Amino acid sequence: MSAPKKDDAKALLKGVKKRNVRAIARMISLAEAAKPESRDVLAEIYRLAGRAHVIGLTGVPGSGKSTLVKALADAIRVSGRTVGIVAIDPSSPFSGGAILGDRIRMTDLTGDDGVFIRSMATRGAMGGLARASLEAVDVLDAAGFDIILIETVGVGQDEVDIVQAAHTVVVVSAPGLGDEVQAIKAGILEIADIHVVSKCDRSDANATIADIRGMLTLGIRMPKDHGLVHGKEEFEDKPPAADGEWRVEVVATSAETGDGIGELLDTLDAHAKHLNDTGGMEQRRRDIIEMRVIKTAEDIIRRDFKANHDKLAGLMNELMARTIDPHQAAATLLATFKYKEGKYKDGCED
């Protein structure tokens, strides 16, 4: 395993194509650092990506996502395929730092070049999914990993973001977490293509499974095309298993005994096949790309506002005196940034 030079973008790109671990790791760091000089090579990565089946896993903290990801990765390897994992944990809103602990449950996966695990912090991203996380998915995709698992932070409303980042969305629930069904009621039910009830070796698992199955058959209004595309919330009143539509599955798993893991992988493969057969994959790819464009634009604007903090400070007197309102201030600042195609004024060069 030779290591390409740290800033040699071409060598890194070559390394990524050959699935060199060091090169992949560095490329993801480039995406995370978001320096203007690495845009070209990341654009090349984007061109290379688009082959992998991207699966998002979400669920409340403690529902067993990391453990499930580990078990699933094992099963994917046994099936002869490779797997990249992006495990996301929250950044502290105060210090900006993060403790990334998902690897604690994924350690037996090391020593195998067919598995690549990267932990990432949310870095204060809206919706819990950083732009860089999606670029990391691209890097793993370009490196030729067959399946990519994104493990989300899974807190509060954040999980909704994953809908627009993955081809298949898995919602993980566990027995004994008490307000599980409440969480499902709050909206997480609609985003799942597959529900997993983890820890099903526990005696109270059946109640959780029954709860979710029950909710799914209650004639819940399903989103039409994966839904939730910035305000375009089209719902139709159809039972979940109507003709040609994906029937949302509930899979009970136990990483402890290995029960249900194979079934889950089969269901994931079936969902990918369903998407490919029905044109759903094309639609999801579109949705993902659209969302990424918007997220990237948000990133650029947020950076520019930070980098031009003095301009905002200059408006503060008027704002405090309430002679202008925040909307006018924002519009004034946006006008000064003069965004141009191809060379936006990036305020963060270092």
Added chain:
Amino acid sequence: MNDKTKVIRVLLAKVGLDGHDRGVKVVARSLRDAGMDVVYTGLHRTPAEVVQAAIQEDVDILGVSLLSGAHMGIIPVILKLLKEAGAEDIAVVVGGVMPDEDAVELKKLGVAEILFQDTPPEKIVSTLRQIAASRGAG
């Protein structure tokens, strides 16, 4: 979050038969509060696991916490594996308890710094910042 500096990434590891993780958790928390991304591997890892994780995570610093007395067995293996992987630019910092002469020996072998059990958190943070800066991060 500060956009102007790259976030320092640190992997903290417990290697071998050593179940004492209170210290490493305090360190993890201190580094997080200093704005770093801290990947924690959990207990009982092997040198190979730790090195592979450090490379995949592209960390600036690999911090190994050892209170078991096995440092002279474990640390040289980690340094060797990093070198074999062409990743010797990842700085290795060892924390814990060991005889002074072992610390001298480990530094000779290429360990960037030894932080003993009585190092205050602020000192740990500033030391890691310095090491990261000297390696082009932070």
